[in-house]
Amino acid sequence: MEMQFEAFRSQLEESGAVRERIRAVISELDNVVRVMQASLLPVHHATTQQAAKEVLNKAKSYIPQLQKLYSQLAEIIRDRPGQYYRYHDHWRNQTHTVVFLLSFVHWLDTQLLLSHSEVETLLGVKPEEFSIDIEDYLIGLCNISSELPRYVVNRVTAGDYECPRQVSAFLSDLFSAFRILNLRNDLLRKRFDGLKYDLKKVEEVLYDVKIRGLLSNQAAPKPMES
Amino acid sequence: MEMQFEAFRSQLEESGAVRERIRAVISELDNVVRVMQASLLPVHHATTQQAAKEVLNKAKSYIPQLQKLYSQLAEIIRDRPGQYYRYHDHWRNQTHTVVFLLSFVHWLDTQLLLSHSEVETLLGVKPEEFSIDIEDYLIGLCNISSELPRYVVNRVTAGDYECPRQVSAFLSDLFSAFRILNLRNDLLRKRFDGLKYDLKKVEEVLYDVKIRGLLSNQAAPKPMES
Amino acid sequence: MEMQFEAFRSQLEESGAVRERIRAVISELDNVVRVMQASLLPVHHATTQQAAKEVLNKAKSYIPQLQKLYSQLAEIIRDRPGQYYRYHDHWRNQTHTVVFLLSFVHWLDTQLLLSHSEVETLLGVKPEEFSIDIEDYLIGLCNISSELPRYVVNRVTAGDYECPRQVSAFLSDLFSAFRILNLRNDLLRKRFDGLKYDLKKVEEVLYDVKIRGLLSNQAAPKPMES
Amino acid sequence: MEMQFEAFRSQLEESGAVRERIRAVISELDNVVRVMQASLLPVHHATTQQAAKEVLNKAKSYIPQLQKLYSQLAEIIRDRPGQYYRYHDHWRNQTHTVVFLLSFVHWLDTQLLLSHSEVETLLGVKPEEFSIDIEDYLIGLCNISSELPRYVVNRVTAGDYECPRQVSAFLSDLFSAFRILNLRNDLLRKRFDGLKYDLKKVEEVLYDVKIRGLLSNQAAPKPMES
Amino acid sequence: MEMQFEAFRSQLEESGAVRERIRAVISELDNVVRVMQASLLPVHHATTQQAAKEVLNKAKSYIPQLQKLYSQLAEIIRDRPGQYYRYHDHWRNQTHTVVFLLSFVHWLDTQLLLSHSEVETLLGVKPEEFSIDIEDYLIGLCNISSELPRYVVNRVTAGDYECPRQVSAFLSDLFSAFRILNLRNDLLRKRFDGLKYDLKKVEEVLYDVKIRGLLSNQAAPKPMES
Amino acid sequence: MEMQFEAFRSQLEESGAVRERIRAVISELDNVVRVMQASLLPVHHATTQQAAKEVLNKAKSYIPQLQKLYSQLAEIIRDRPGQYYRYHDHWRNQTHTVVFLLSFVHWLDTQLLLSHSEVETLLGVKPEEFSIDIEDYLIGLCNISSELPRYVVNRVTAGDYECPRQVSAFLSDLFSAFRILNLRNDLLRKRFDGLKYDLKKVEEVLYDVKIRGLLSNQAAPKPMES
Amino acid sequence: GISPVQTSSHEMSPLHAKFQEIGRELDVMNEKRERLVKASRDVTIHSKKVIFAVHRISALNKAATLEQAERDLNAVRNNQVTRLARELQGNDYWKFRRAFSPGMQEFVEAATTVEFVKNGRLLTLEELNRSFFDIKDAAKQPFEVSIPDYILGVGDLTGELMRLAVSGVAAGQPGAATAVCIMIRGLYEGFSMLPALHENLRDWRMKSDTMLQSLVKVETACYNVHVRGSEYPPEMLAGDFEYSGDDQS
Amino acid sequence: GISPVQTSSHEMSPLHAKFQEIGRELDVMNEKRERLVKASRDVTIHSKKVIFAVHRISALNKAATLEQAERDLNAVRNNQVTRLARELQGNDYWKFRRAFSPGMQEFVEAATTVEFVKNGRLLTLEELNRSFFDIKDAAKQPFEVSIPDYILGVGDLTGELMRLAVSGVAAGQPGAATAVCIMIRGLYEGFSMLPALHENLRDWRMKSDTMLQSLVKVETACYNVHVRGSEYPPEMLAGDFEYSGDDQS
Ligand SMILES: [Mn+2]
Ligand SMILES: [Mn+2]
CATH class of the missing domain: 1.20.58.200 (Translin; domain 2)
Incomplete structure (x- = not known):
């Protein structure tokens, strides 16, 4: 019995450690998302196209940071094939807001909808490794x-x-x-x-x-x- | 936009269909588990070893049905590598009871703990295809x-x-x-x-x-x- | 005692099976209702009477499907006299939307209110067999x-x-x-x-x-x- | 054992007595806050600037009572350095409303935000003795x-x-x-x-x-x- | 307004950081407490005085680790005089168990009650810096x-x-x-x-x-x- | 309308004051009950009849204090005819324990059940003024x-x-x-x-x-x- | 009823005799409570009907409907409320209050609704209790509505007022909202002064919230009427166009 | 009642005429529901009294008490249940079930309790419905207890059985617990086979849990009797000492 539980312990601790790492990334992601959203707010009151453009550019300047954080998530999951959905709950909420921000910026720019694969491209994730769940994408659009x-x-x-x-x-x-x-x-x-x-x-x-x-x-x- | 959503529709419907199939299996599993559990209850007041043995045998007679249903679950997941945890919630509760029943019967027989891999063997699932989540196994033991x-x-x-x-x-x-x-x-x-x-x-x-x-x-x- | 519970079990399972059959019908009904509603949406932006007429005709083209599904519900209930309200919860929500769709289409056509008995006629249900609950009708009107x-x-x-x-x-x-x-x-x-x-x-x-x-x-x- | 518990008794009674004194102050504070809030309500339908001014003056007339009560709180805490947060829960809710009232009145007067230190000044508390917690101030602003x-x-x-x-x-x-x-x-x-x-x-x-x-x-x- | 909120931000972030540091200590404390408690369990089934003594010694061997962690907590609080009770909730539960373990071990050794100040001595905390709240001590005794x-x-x-x-x-x-x-x-x-x-x-x-x-x-x- | 609400306010505040007065009495009652119960505890371990007698006498010595407090409650209610049950919740719990203590002492003395009216006599309350609720008496007996x-x-x-x-x-x-x-x-x-x-x-x-x-x-x- | 059965053949012990008595007391109490619950349900049902009737008032049937509503209210008073009152005496009122309080609250709601529609004012508790002049409790003492029941009933009144205001505006009587708005504001400001009702803490909080919501809804209705009307100066509206037109009859 | 009032002086529009009719239908329905709720409350009260009477049974008054209990049950059947049944016909039974189900469940609990104490067996649903032979609904059809109500009532029966067992043991009849234990076990094992009751999912879960708790309590009582009795071989107990002694009468 003990040997078996020893094995369980190491497995549970491993998955606990994964959660800890993901949580750390998400906490940073939370910050970036917050600041990016704050930077986009003035678009509601921009009086000139120039001003609006500047707001958009400011917002877009955070995209590289998003890319970095999503690539960290992807890296964590890469070593655990098949466990994307095991930890999915950790990044769901933030991903909704990320999709919202990216596609709102895109719409303001082009009056066009940012597609699912464009989101993945913008975030620099490879679908075969770490895809954006379709329902998360759709919830982002509702936002x-x-x-x-x-x-x-x-x-x-x-x-x-x-x-x-x-x-x-x-x-x-x-x-x-x-x-x-x-x-x-x-x-x-x-x-x-x-x-x-x-x-x-x-x-x-x-x-x-x-x-x-x-x-x-x-x-x-x-x-x-x- | 429409083409993209057409694609989403087929993907959501596919995953909806998967859920529907899983639900059907679980609904049957629910019945088997219920009857198996009811069949095991008389072990509490079996007065002779013979009587107890018969109760255990009756309970064990449901194992093939469990195997059949778990192999159906495994089959559904087999074609969707990496999505075990996407649908995991559907079979969690039933699996707790299944682990409980199998290991209680085993303990009554042998006074020994049924190990995690023995559970998988009894259910006829191959860990690389459809493993029993460790936490589900442990909750079953608590039962x-x-x-x-x-x-x-x-x-x-x-x-x-x-x-x-x-x-x-x-x-x-x-x-x-x-x-x-x-x-x-x-x-x-x-x-x-x-x-x-x-x-x-x-x-x-x-x-x-x-x-x-x-x-x-x-x-x-x-x-x-x- | 056991015999009685055995009898209850088979009767409750039978009523479970009835629910299962109803759920299957409702799931299809849900689809038809959704598509019918989608087909009616363009009436908000129809620019010509011709266009509006086409929209209405498209919407009306789903009525036979509604009839088929309601007749399936009626058939399930027919064998269980007096048990309409035992299963009523299953079709309540959909019926609200069905009443809404039928009477909205009717109003667009005639500027008149579709009466309760006209709803039943349109759905092809016979009140003595399977009537539309009066409160469901009223809620549909509020819609x-x-x-x-x-x-x-x-x-x-x-x-x-x-x-x-x-x-x-x-x-x-x-x-x-x-x-x-x-x-x-x-x-x-x-x-x-x-x-x-x-x-x-x-x-x-x-x-x-x-x-x-x-x-x-x-x-x-x-x-x-x- | 007894001696130790005798000491505990006097300590627990002392802290119980502190709570009792705070509760008495809070109960009075509750009354003042309620009446002050009720006195401010007519500002919503004051028809003339004169009427509005009178409402504001009426509301402001309660400030000395607030000062008296907060100075009583401060006095209770003054003798117990480091225990502000031990009893903080007792005055949290009332402080939210007090901050709201003071800063709403101030905004109506000046269209300016009442700052955190202005709140403390208005209440006559000295930050080193009894400061208004920042989160309480912020919640008051949300009000x-x-x-x-x-x-x-x-x-x-x-x-x-x-x-x-x-x-x-x-x-x-x-x-x-x-x-x-x-x-x-x-x-x-x-x-x-x-x-x-x-x-x-x-x-x-x-x-x-x-x-x-x-x-x-x-x-x-x-x-x-x- | 902005300057004021800039100040709030740094204050809130500072207190957030304190919480983060405390949480890290508590997470380690949790581990030590768990292992110490597990080590004490066999006392229930120790058949000889020798065996019981060994169990107690094993349990006592974790005390230095407790001391280290409590001194870390004390250090965090030392720089924030008067804020012990602001963060008290974070270590309450663990402290209950720590008091329980220490005083149970002590009772097994001596059949005497471990006093409040003995607990503080054992944990190496100085009451003027970081005392063990009396109610936490008493709850530990109830355990x-x-x-x-x-x-x-x-x-x-x-x-x-x-x-x-x-x-x-x-x-x-x-x-x-x-x-x-x-x-x-x-x-x-x-x-x-x-x-x-x-x-x-x-x-x-x-x-x-x-x-x-x-x-x-x-x-x-x-x-x-x- | 305003006058009416003003009148309600003063009446409700009056009834709030009544509650405050009752609470003060109950808080004292709580103390007496606690001490009386503590004084009665040693009866469990009294080794001689003499010792038991002394315990009982000690316990009985608190009865005058109970009388005083119940007469205070009675006095508060006396001026509010018919409002006994408006405030009943305040003294329910304590009364259960009081009935328990009195009738336990009585039983220890006489092996007889203390009747409802004897409880009232012991507490010095006049039923027409302030009776002990019959269900409270019964719950006290269960104690x-x-x-x-x-x-x-x-x-x-x-x-x-x-x-x-x-x-x-x-x-x-x-x-x-x-x-x-x-x-x-x-x-x-x-x-x-x-x-x-x-x-x-x-x-x-x-x-x-x-x-x-x-x-x-x-x-x-x-x-x-x- | 089923009479208590003795548990042994012995002559009854004094303890048993006492408990027989207590048992009878408890039975009487529970039967009374049950009758009060039923009477309260009846008061509720009939009061609700009065409220609905008031919602059906139009300019043309106003007088007749109000008269009928008052007759109906009187019937509730003379029948159900009187039946309820006759169960009570002395301490009973507060002891069984939870059994009959819902009915009395609904009655207050109905009576104040009728009065507002009739005279545009709040029926006071004193007036309400005066209308109970003929109703005596079991001890021949006057039966009265308690302050908490009155207050909670008036709390519900705001919901009905809000409905009246909205349907008034919808039916083209923009003035309806203004009168109601002033009334609800007065009620809300009155409520704001009151300390929490200890007897019904949860109801109290819920109703205070609902009240503010109703007030905001009515204020918004007034706002809409005003903003809409402000777009064009009134002189533009005079003449051939009349707001609250006649094309809906 | 208060008759609906017309909103305009015009001749009644067809729409209004239809709604008048719908309004009457809703009123009739709500009044029926209210009568059912009241009848159900009455059934509950009287059934509870029967259950309490059964708890007062002792060896000496058993026959008389049971006879009285059966008479009382019959009275509930002939009065309150009959009144309830007469309200229903066709679809009504399931439509208004929530209004009268509590009463029927309590009746099942009372009837099965009496039968267990009398004959030590479970009164079946079929037997229960046979006892309703004379009761017809509004369409002169036989009135029956539904399976869910029967099952939920029997669920509550286990609670009463548990009380009987514990007081039996307390009163020195250790055999009482064993009979009850076997009965509750049978019920629990029977319940375990059943799928969840869709009609009352929450009640079902709660009652299954309560049932297991009752079973465990009774099993523990049996265990205590057994362990206590096992300490000394039965021959030691024979003769001058008799368990369930006579010193408590
Ligand atoms: Mn209402
Ligand atoms: Mn019961």
């Missing part, structure tokens, strides 16, 4: 959705009346795309249910702008920096 | 511990005064063995805390028997069927 | 109410200034009808409380339109496709 | 944030269309300032999460006022009594 | 009480019929001593309520031994190793 | 029951072999008296369930004593001091 109503409200307050049309089109597309998925009754589904309210809110802003004749007639939405 | 006080009480009532000595020795060993482990603050630790009370309870029965001079002086515990 | 403000906002954005008057008349009528009911402090009352806010929102849109002189003077509301 | 959306809504209803701009600027600054902090996963972090929603709500009011052309063009926010 | 019934039962089973008398006298004294204290309605009181049941259990064992004439007539209890 | 097994065990250990017969007769009578009552599923029923176990324990001791021929043949139980 953009919940940021956009506030963004639209602030943009219109600042006098940018075209913004609601662009955002409404984007969210409407995203919403239809999500509708394709057959979601389980879990966190992702709950977050997706929120998406509907975000879209509704944005449509109301578009309505406010339209009914007051503030909307120009040019139909084609254009990216901000064009 | 024996919580069954033993009741067993000892009933055996003594039936006039078997040697039983408390055997059980006390076994539990005491098991308790010391667990003490070696550095347990996290989780379910296993909580279950282990119960072990101490079980041991105490069994020691009290041993005490009751000893103080009343009911205990023979031969120190060596012998398996029930000897 | 239309919560969809209409968004619809009105989008229609006005798209330039349809008559829509608010029609919707306001409809919701106002529905609201005063609901006021006839003595509701308990339950889900339905909570949903009914929401109806007030929906009506208020629609009236605000109507006001916006009126005050800007966008409303034609023809008082009679007309169905969309008239 | 202002949750009061402001209601305030803005009421001010706009009363026709004050400049208020949302001032409040939005203030909250936005406060939000960015909080973002600098690395908060633990505790009460303060939870309260801070609420701040975001308050800011969003205020921005929506600002938007409502802006889009309807109710906002004057003069950008500089001015304190209420100017 | 001995809850270990003693099991000890007595096992000793009697092993044929030591004098033990119950000694333990009963000790617990009875301890119980009366606790009765002197005026306990608040908290953890300590709850633990003390358990003491009564422990005493009762021990008295029952004494009764069992007495009524069966197993108790010698020599009244004076003697320490184990005499 | 004696749970003390008696310990008492019997200790008495027999001390060589008093008549005690079990007396206690068994008393408890048996009490038990059959309680069986007359129709109890709700509440605290009292739970306590009554415990009474059975106490009686069982006492009967076991009686059996132990009988079987060893330790019991004299004189059947009539006699009070201790006879």
Whole structure:
């Protein structure tokens, strides 16, 4: 009995040590994510395209740090094939925010959705080694959705009346795309249910702008920096 | 965007289908475990060794069904290397009870602890394909511990005064063995805390028997069927 | 005693099997409902009556599938007279959405409320066999109410200034009808409380339109496709 | 053994007596805080600057009572150097509200944030004797944030269309300032999460006022009594 | 505002760092305590005085490690006068077990209660720097009480019929001593309520031994190793 | 409206003050009860009738203090006719222990049950002014029951072999008296369930004593001091 | 009922005689409690119906509906509340309060709702208790609603007021919200002054929170009406367009 | 009752007419639910009294007490249960089950307790339902106890059995525990075979746990009797000493 438990002890301690290492990485990741998010906040009140661009550049400057930390996670997992999901809970929450930040920045830049593989590329992880779980990616997208109503409200307050049309089109597309998925009754589904309210809110802003004749007639939405 | 989500849909549906298949297996496993457990209950009041043996044989007769169901689980996971822990939650609870049943039966037969690898052998799973998680194995052992006080009480009532000595020795060993482990603050630790009370309870029965001079002086515990 | 428990076991397992069969139907129903709802979404942004009609037709094309699934539910219950409410919880949520979809489509077509018996007719269920619970029907109606403000906002954005008057008349009528009911402090009352806010929102849109002189003077509301 | 326990008894009774004295102070503090808070409520619907001023003056008239009670707390702790945090839990909740009240009143007066040391000055406590814990101060600030959306809504209803701009600027600054902090996963972090929603709500009011052309063009926010 | 929050940040980070350092010490302390407790377990089944002595010596051999860790805690607190109770929660639980282990070992050695100041001496902490909170000491004593019934039962089973008398006298004294204290309605009181049941259990064992004439007539209890 | 709330405030504050006064009395009562209970403890180990008598006298010497405190409670309630049960929760627990102490002392003196009205007489309360709630009285009696097994065990250990017969007769009578009552599923029923176990324990001791021929043949139980 | 059975054939011991008596006392008490629970449930049901009837009021049926509501309230008073009161005397009121308090709270809610809709004011506890003039308890003493029950009932009143305000605005009576807003504000400010209700601590906290939520909802409704109305100066609205138009009848 | 009031002076719209009808339907339903809750509470109270009477049984009054208990049970059947049954028909049984299930469970507990004390066996569901022979529901169909209610009632029975065993042992009838022990074991082993009750998942889990606890308590009582009795060979006990002595009457 003792010998067997001796073996268990070393195995449990090994997995305890892995958790400890992951926790250390996540704690640093938490810091970077926090600071990156703080750096992106002023985009809500940027009054000129120049100012907005600077905010975006500042936010993007943290990407190398994210890459470094994700490569550390990947390295920890690399030696334990098949245990990605054993430790997955440790980095889930942070990954949601990372996906949110990267794809929000990307959307502000290009009005386009950052794809799953682009996220992995940006983070410098190789899918065969350490992939970003699809549900984490999708939850990250829901986070953009919940940021956009506030963004639209602030943009219109600042006098940018075209913004609601662009955002409404984007969210409407995203919403239809999500509708394709057959979601389980879990966190992702709950977050997706929120998406509907975000879209509704944005449509109301578009309505406010339209009914007051503030909307120009040019139909084609254009990216901000064009 | 649509193409990407089309791909997500098929991936989510695939993993949904995996869950559905696992759930079906688990639902059957649940039935087998329940009936097997019910079949083992009369061991508490079997009055003759013959009767006890029959109860054990009845319980053992369910093992092939367990094997079949675990091999189905193994098969589902085999095609998805590295995803054992993604779906682990689905079979955790049942596995605790399965480990309990197998090792309780084994202990009743031999007064010996069923080892982790023996559990895997009995269930017909190959560790490289579908291993039994060590913590699940350990929780299963805690379940024996919580069954033993009741067993000892009933055996003594039936006039078997040697039983408390055997059980006390076994539990005491098991308790010391667990003490070696550095347990996290989780379910296993909580279950282990119960072990101490079980041991105490069994020691009290041993005490009751000893103080009343009911205990023979031969120190060596012998398996029930000897 | 054992015989009795054996009998209970087989009866409870039978009722477990019934649940399993219902769950399978509901899982399919869930899919149909999801796809039907997705197909109806574009009605918010349909720019021509033709387009709207096509959307409605697409949505209606799922009704036969609903009928098939409800007839499966009815068949399961038919063999268990009086046990409708034993299993009711399984189809409650989906039925709310089904009632919502059917009556929203109906309203878009005719500007009229789909009655309880019309719902049953559309689903092809015979009330004496498998009726739609009256509270489920009412909750389904509240769901239309919560969809209409968004619809009105989008229609006005798209330039349809008559829509608010029609919707306001409809919701106002529905609201005063609901006021006839003595509701308990339950889900339905909570949903009914929401109806007030929906009506208020629609009236605000109507006001916006009126005050800007966008409303034609023809008082009679007309169905969309008239 | 007895002598030792005799000593313990007197120590435990001493600390029990300290708790009793603190509790008596806190019970009085509770009353003052409650009445002060109630006296400040009418600021939400004061129709004239004069009325608002009177409300503020009424609220400020309780400050001497606060000073008296805090000086009693300080006195109790003064004789027990190093035991501030032993009894800290007793006055935590009340201090949150006190900080809220003082800084809300200050903001209404000056549109400026009451600093940590100003709180201590207002309460008449000397930091080296009895300081206000920083986290308590910060939680108090979060309480202002949750009061402001209601305030803005009421001010706009009363026709004050400049208020949302001032409040939005203030909250936005406060939000960015909080973002600098690395908060633990505790009460303060939870309260801070609420701040975001308050800011969003205020921005929506600002938007409502802006889009309807109710906002004057003069950008500089001015304190209420100017 | 920013400057103030910059200051807060550094203060919060400093206190966060302190917590991190304490946590690291506690994690090691946890290990030592666990191993020390495991080493003491065999005292329940030691059959000779020699064996018991060896167990005690083994247990005592961990004391230097405890000293080292407590001196680390003391050092962390030394630079922050007055903040002992701010971080007290971090080491409370471990200290309860440490007090239990030290005083149980001491009682086994001498049948005497280890006093509060002896605990501090054994741990090498200076009361003016880092004292052991009295309530923590008392909770540790309650832990001995809850270990003693099991000890007595096992000793009697092993044929030591004098033990119950000694333990009963000790617990009875301890119980009366606790009765002197005026306990608040908290953890300590709850633990003390358990003491009564422990005493009762021990008295029952004494009764069992007495009524069966197993108790010698020599009244004076003697320490184990005499 | 304001006037009414002002009136409520003063009335509620008045009732808060009543609670404060009651709490102060109860806090003193708690002390007396604690000390009285401590003074009664040695009865378990009193070796001579003289010693036991002294213990009882010591315990009884606290009765005047109880009277004083209950008369204070009565006085507080006297001015609030009909509001006994508004404040009842404050003295419930203490009253249970008081009833226990008084009736245990009485039983030790006379081997008789102290009646409900005798409790009231001893406490000097007039039922029409301040009666002891009947359920509180009954719970107090259950408390004696749970003390008696310990008492019997200790008495027999001390060589008093008549005690079990007396206690068994008393408890048996009490038990059959309680069986007359129709109890709700509440605290009292739970306590009554415990009474059975106490009686069982006492009967076991009686059996132990009988079987060893330790019991004299004189059947009539006699009070201790006879 | 089932009478207690003796446990032995002996003549009854004094202890048993005493417990027989106690047993009868407990039985009487529990039966009383049960009757109070039932009476309270009845009060609740009928009071709720009155509240719903008030929600059905429109400009056209107001007088008739209110009259009917008052008749219905009177019926509750004369039947269920009177039945309840007759169970109580002396210490019973507070002893059994938990059994009948829910019903009394609901009655307070109903009575104050009717009064607000009728006269736009808060029915005071004193007035309410005056309306119980004819109701006596078992000792022929006047039966009264306690302050905690009144306060908790009034706490629920704010929820009903909020509903009235929202449906008023929805039905095109923007003024409805203003009156309710002033009332709820007054109630909330009154509540804020009160110390916590010891008798119902949990309810108290919950209701204080709900009250603030209701107030914020009504204030938001007022805000919406105001902001919407501010967009164009009132003179623009005069003439051919009238807010709260007639196109919904 | 309070009749719904129309909201406008117009002739009633078809929508309103339909909702009037729905409103009546909901009112009827809620009133029925309320009557069922009350009937269920009455069944509970009277069943509890029967259980308590059984606990008062002694050797001397056994026959009389059991007869009385059966009469009382019959009275519950003929009055409260019959009243309850008359409210139900068709889908109602499962629709309103939550309203009356507590009472039926308590009745099962009482009936099975009486049967065990009388005949030492488990009253089966079939027998129980046969005893409802005269009770018909509103559609003149036989009224029956459902399997879940029976099972949950029997779950509570184990608690009462445990009490009987412990007081039996306490009153010097060590055999009592053995009979109860065998019974509870049978029940527990029977329960172990059953799948979880979907209708009452939480109750089911709680009752399974309580059952095991009761079983362990009774087994421990048997163990104590046995260990105590084993200390001396039975021949030593014969003659002048008789366990379960007579000194407690
Ligand atoms: Mn209400
Ligand atoms: Mn029961």
